[in-house]
Amino acid sequence: MRWHDQPVEILLETDRLMLRRFTPHDVDALVALHNDPAVMRYLGPPTETPENVTDVMIPRFLDFYDRYEGFGYWAASERATGEFLGWFLFRPPHDAAPGEIELGYRLHTAAWGRGFATEGSVALVERGFAKLGVERVMATTMTINAGSRRVMEKVGLRFVRTFHEEHEDPVDGTEHGEVEYALTRDEWSAASRVP
Numbered sequence: 001m002r003w004h005d006q007p008v009e010i011l012l013e014t015d016r017l018m019l020r021r022f023t024p025h026d027v028d029a030l031v032a033l034h035n036d037p038a039v040m041r042y043l044g045p046p047t048e049t050p051e052n053v054t055d056v057m058i059p060r061f062l063d064f065y066d067r068y069e070g071f072g073y074w075a076a077s078e079r080a081t082g083e084f085l086g087w088f089l090f091r092p093p094h095d096a097a098p099g100e101i102e103l104g105y106r107l108h109t110a111a112w113g114r115g116f117a118t119e120g121s122v123a124l125v126e127r128g129f130a131k132l133g134v135e136r137v138m139a140t141t142m143t144i145n146a147g148s149r150r151v152m153e154k155v156g157l158r159f160v161r162t163f164h165e166e167h168e169d170p171v172d173g174t175e176h177g178e179v180e181y182a183l184t185r186d187e188w189s190a191a192s193r194v195p
Helices: 024-034 050-067 116-131 146-155 185-193
Strands: 010-013 017-021 072-078 084-091 100-107 136-142 158-163 178-184
Touching (some): 024 050, 024 084, 084 116, 100 116, 100 146, 116 146, 116 185, 146 178, 178 185
Parallel strands (some): 100 136
Antiparallel strands (some): 017 072, 072 084, 084 100, 158 178
């Protein structure tokens, strides 16, 4: 597979999605995604620049591929059209216990409500437990982000806790805190065996 005349490494494909490594050719797509006020509603003001994506974000993504085989940030495209939909992350969080992986997703509003976040997340979780030795998958979002919470629940993650963090520039709803959801390997295995 080639993307903008560059070789691309595909992580996985589902019925409707292709998840692949990012390349330096993805700058414009990331800038557009991160400057959509609806996409950034629960994350902060949309102030992304091409310079930050080129100098900070893409190098950070590429570094993850080198440091953590099979983990990182993955560009998501619709298989039928090749359209860039956004990205998923499946990576070790900061100060995590061994075997713990963070799941996340950020998709264009045109992809919302179509099951893409669930489809990509399920594929990553299954791959993590079945092939990568993951012991626990966790995800966080703002308490009031009902859409993201529904995705976590559909993927099989369960509510763990509500917590509060300090933010320099809090967005509306920060006062309600954030929530953590998680799924362990044992829970996933038990659910996988249910007829």
